[in-house]
Amino acid sequence: MHVDSRGCRRFRKDVRHAFALAEVMLGLLIFSIGIIALGRTVSNCVNASALSADDARVREILANRMVEIETTPGQPDKSKEFKIDTGFGIVKLVQKAAPQEMKEEDGTELTGIIRVTLTANWTRGGADQSKQIAFYVYRL
Numbered sequence: 001m002h003v004d005s006r007g008c009r010r011f012r013k014d015v016r017h018a019f020a021l022a023e024v025m026l027g028l029l030i031f032s033i034g035i036i037a038l039g040r041t042v043s044n045c046v047n048a049s050a051l052s053a054d055d056a057r058v059r060e061i062l063a064n065r066m067v068e069i070e071t072t073p074g075q076p077d078k079s080k081e082f083k084i085d086t087g088f089g090i091v092k093l094v095q096k097a098a099p100q101e102m103k104e105e106d107g108t109e110l111t112g113i114i115r116v117t118l119t120a121n122w123t124r125g126g127a128d129q130s131k132q133i134a135f136y137v138y139r140l
Contacts, residue, residue, distance in 0.1 A: 058129075070135075080095040
């Protein structure tokens with residue numbers, strides 16, 4: 001506390017400066033928390049985008065192999081493995097085919113139907129990922 005030449009105390013002016021400093025510090029704290037939250041949000045969006053891109057690549061691999069099996073004459077291989085380099089990592093594609101026993105509503109047994117299961121396995125961020133589809137192929 002200071003006393004000026006008129007004998008007035010300058011205590012109130014110093015307190016106002018201290019409150020202004022506290023207000024600025026509080027504002028910076030709130031701004032910093034907002035920036036940190038925004039950074040985490042952007043990071044989550046980037047991760048979600050990468051996961052979506054991985055999923056799209058794997059779906060395309062599975063769809064392409066399914067079309068190959070459907071359009072290739074003859075019986076599909078009972079068991080087969082592929083390693084596909086996507087440019088973003090290796091995807092291991094496992095194909096399994098087995099005859100499927102099916103019956104009509106009247107009890108007539110259907111023959112020549114094969115259930116094919118395609119499983120894609122890959123690693124994303126150190127965690128194993130997997131996607132699988134199953135479909136039927138009719139061969140005489």
